[in-house]
Structure formats: C-alpha cells, structure tokens
Amino acid sequence: MTPTRPPPLALDRCLATLTGPLCLVLALTIGLVLGPHSPVAAQERPAVIGARASVEAWSDPLEALGTLRADESVTLSATVTELVAELNFQDGERVEAGQLLIRLDDAEERAQLRAAQALRDERRGTVNRLSQLQSRNMAPRADVEDSQAQLRQVEAEVQALEARLSNYRIRAPFAGRVGFRNISLGSLVTPGTELVTLDKLDEMKLDFSVPESFLSILAPGLPLTARSAAFPDERFEGEVASIGSRVDPVSRSVTVRAKLDNPELRLRPGMLMEVVLRRNPRQAVVVPESVLVPSGDKQYVLLIDEADDNRLVRRQVRVGERRTGQAEILEGLTGGELVVSHGLQRSHEGDRVRVLGIAADDTSVRDILEANRHEEDA
Structure with missing residues (x-):
C-alpha cells in the first residue's frame, strides 16, 4: 500500500510544533517514507559548489x-646645408612608405638640372643628324663617335644632378609613425641635423x-x-x-x-x-586549486558521481604544474568530471550532496550563492 504524503503546509506546521529528538525522528521517518528525492531528504544533504575538470592548453x-x-626605427637627418622649404607632416602622424616629409630649398639644383637636360637634348639631336649624314657617307665616323661620347657625358651629369636633388627631399623609407616635429619652415639645416624620427x-x-x-x-x-x-x-x-x-x-x-x-x-x-x-x-586536464585536498604528501579530490545521485567518491590525483588558481592533473581525473570546489569541510566520502551550481569562468561562487538565496527567498 502506497503511503499518503502529508501536504507540505501540514508537514511544516507539524515540524514547527516539535522539538528535540522527536522532531529529528519524525524528519528521518518522513525522509525514509518519501524517498531520497523528497524535500526533507534534500535538506539533509550537504550543499556544495562543483567545478568541472577541463582540458586546456597548458605550458610550463x-x-x-x-x-x-x-620593428623598424630611424632618425631622418639632412645630408646638405640648406633652408627648410616645405613640411608635410604633423606630430605623431602615420605616414606611408615613400611619402615626402620635408623638402629643402632646391631652386639652384633644379636650375642646374634643367640646363643639363637642355644640353642633353641638344647633344642627342647632334648625334641623330651626324648618324644620318654618316649613313650617306657625308660625315666622318669619328665625328659621330665624338658626339655619342659627349651625349653619354651629359646624360651622366643629368643622373648625378637628379641623385643630388633627391638629397633635398626627405621621404619616409617605410610606413610608420613620425615623432615630434622640432624644425620649422625657414630653418637652416646642415649635414647630420636630426629632422624627425620614424618608427x-x-x-x-x-x-x-x-x-x-x-x-x-x-x-x-x-x-x-x-x-x-x-x-x-x-x-x-x-x-x-x-x-x-x-x-x-x-x-x-x-x-x-x-x-x-x-x-x-x-x-x-x-x-x-x-x-x-x-x-x-601541451593539452592538460586542469582544475581549480580549491578542489585539492592534501593528505601528507598526496593530493585527493572529492568526485561527484552524477550517475549515482551525486554521491561523493574520494580519489587520489597526481598534480603537475600549477599557476595562479589552477592546477594540472597528470593522473586521476579526465576532462568533464565534476568535483567539489567549495563545501569540502562539510563533505565526506559516500555522502550524497546537493550541488548549488558549477563554478566556471563566467559563473563565480558569489553568483551561485546569490542565485540560490533568491530561490530560497522566493
């Protein structure tokens, strides 16, 4: 015959009127009658907070x-003596590779370059005319060769002027961020003068x-x-x-x-x-340090056997390296197993416990306790 469960309100009133050993006997009797999942039986279980063993990337x-x-750093400086004619950056600005940062006054050098380019064009025309005449045997070959040599000479002068002109233009050798600008337009710079840093x-x-x-x-x-x-x-x-x-x-x-x-x-x-x-x-089984129970030179954990109604099993583990708040488990646990993290003082092997929650990176012990407090108040 199935026993009739008393209404929860009647049970509370009954327990409220009894004290001492009689109340304890009645509570245990009701727990045996109603089974391990009854409210009274659940209240007899120690409350704990669990933590799952996880498999994580680990290292020593x-x-x-x-x-x-x-990664790259340079201090740009002048190689000629001249006035600053143009500044194209601000303090701390990000610049691209090849960007013109500073131009020195190069009017004289540009004039010399234009004169050399004009002379090159003239020499090139002379070479063309003499080559045509020589092809018709109307000009000696020596004159053609002399004009070609003069053309090569002026072309070399143009290249030298172009290279010299590049010294008047300070460009970013790589993309980066410039430092403070410590020069102004019209400043006279000399070879070795530090103009700007680039990182x-x-x-x-x-x-x-x-x-x-x-x-x-x-x-x-x-x-x-x-x-x-x-x-x-x-x-x-x-x-x-x-x-x-x-x-x-x-x-x-x-x-x-x-x-x-x-x-x-x-x-x-x-x-x-x-x-x-x-x-x-390496990949390692990791648990919070709070789950470890030292005993002499050995370490143990209280495993929560979820398949056996949250019964506690004391298991020896071998601990490897530790870091702040965590320990590596070399033997004794596998990833995903649930162990007691808080409440170890009230828990013993063989007990069946009430798991208030599972602590994790996104769920702290305080969150779990507050959630259970709200449930009890409700």
Whole structure:
C-alpha cells in the first residue's frame, strides 16, 4: 500500500510544533517514507559548489623582464646645408612608405638640372643628324663617335644632378609613425641635423634575457605572453623570433628577441614588459586549486558521481604544474568530471550532496550563492 504524503503546509506546521529528538525522528521517518528525492531528504544533504575538470592548453612558465623596440626605427637627418622649404607632416602622424616629409630649398639644383637636360637634348639631336649624314657617307665616323661620347657625358651629369636633388627631399623609407616635429619652415639645416624620427609600430620587438641553463628549450616559434604596467588587464601574445649567438660571461644569460603584434599601436618603444615563456606547450586536464585536498604528501579530490545521485567518491590525483588558481592533473581525473570546489569541510566520502551550481569562468561562487538565496527567498 502506497503511503499518503502529508501536504507540505501540514508537514511544516507539524515540524514547527516539535522539538528535540522527536522532531529529528519524525524528519528521518518522513525522509525514509518519501524517498531520497523528497524535500526533507534534500535538506539533509550537504550543499556544495562543483567545478568541472577541463582540458586546456597548458605550458610550463618561464618569467623574464624585457624592453620593447620598434620593428623598424630611424632618425631622418639632412645630408646638405640648406633652408627648410616645405613640411608635410604633423606630430605623431602615420605616414606611408615613400611619402615626402620635408623638402629643402632646391631652386639652384633644379636650375642646374634643367640646363643639363637642355644640353642633353641638344647633344642627342647632334648625334641623330651626324648618324644620318654618316649613313650617306657625308660625315666622318669619328665625328659621330665624338658626339655619342659627349651625349653619354651629359646624360651622366643629368643622373648625378637628379641623385643630388633627391638629397633635398626627405621621404619616409617605410610606413610608420613620425615623432615630434622640432624644425620649422625657414630653418637652416646642415649635414647630420636630426629632422624627425620614424618608427614602425604595428609589430614590436621584445628583447629580454634568459639564464643559459634554459638554452636547451629555447627555439624560434616558442609562444609567450607579455604584460605591461600601462595595461595591467591586457595580455599581448607573441613568439620567439631569434636567440642571441653569445652568452653574457658576467650574467650567464642569453638575449632573446620576440615579436609582438601591435595592431592598435598601444605599445611603445622603451616600455618594460613582464614576459612569460610557455615552455613545453601541451593539452592538460586542469582544475581549480580549491578542489585539492592534501593528505601528507598526496593530493585527493572529492568526485561527484552524477550517475549515482551525486554521491561523493574520494580519489587520489597526481598534480603537475600549477599557476595562479589552477592546477594540472597528470593522473586521476579526465576532462568533464565534476568535483567539489567549495563545501569540502562539510563533505565526506559516500555522502550524497546537493550541488548549488558549477563554478566556471563566467559563473563565480558569489553568483551561485546569490542565485540560490533568491530561490530560497522566493
């Protein structure tokens, strides 16, 4: 005969009027009659928060400090003595390769070039006329050869003037961002005068030193993460580009150069970066450190057996590398298994627990507790 369940309201009133051992006996009796899924039975279960073991990309960290450099950097300067006639950039402006930045006064050189070009045209006409006459045996061959030599001479002069004229036009050798403009129109510049800096910032070089004992694991392509105090919440991904050919005999370290993408141009040359090299990259089973239960020199977790009505199973695990808030599990767990993350003090092997929620990157313990509090209030 199936027992009749008392209405929830009547049960609450009954429990409210009883105290001490009689209330406990009645609650346990109702739990046995109604089964493990009854409200009373559920209240007897320890409340825990779980976490799932996940399979993630993992590596052994090697930390260092590095300094940023522009991928390409140059200080443009004058090679002639002349006045500044034209400025075609503003402070911090992005410029393209070949763009004219500064033009010095080149009126005299352009006049000389025009004169040389006119002489070249005259010599070219002379060569053509003498060649026609010589073809009809009306001019000696020596005159033709002399005129051709004079033409080649003036053509060389034109090329020299054109090359000299390029010294009066300062162009960007590559695309990048210019620095401060410290000259004005009409300024007199001389050879060696620094006119403007130009940096290619869409990719950065990061130089740092690593102890020589790690030379065996260094190789181009090794991934790394870099952080700056200017952007504490940002991580910049990169990889090792090259390794120095010498070890410093004083510090016993080798210089390593990495490349970082900088599409938003937030990084600047000279910035100090905290570098973390990711050695031995691999896929690993990862859990929060809060799930680990130490016992002597061994580590255990409380596994929540979801197929057995959330019964707890104590399982030994072998822990590998650790990083902030996380631990690598070498043996004892597989990806997707559910373990107790919070509530370990009230939980024991063999208990059946009530899982309040599963903590994850997008669900914190506070979120889970607040959600359950709202449910109880409702």
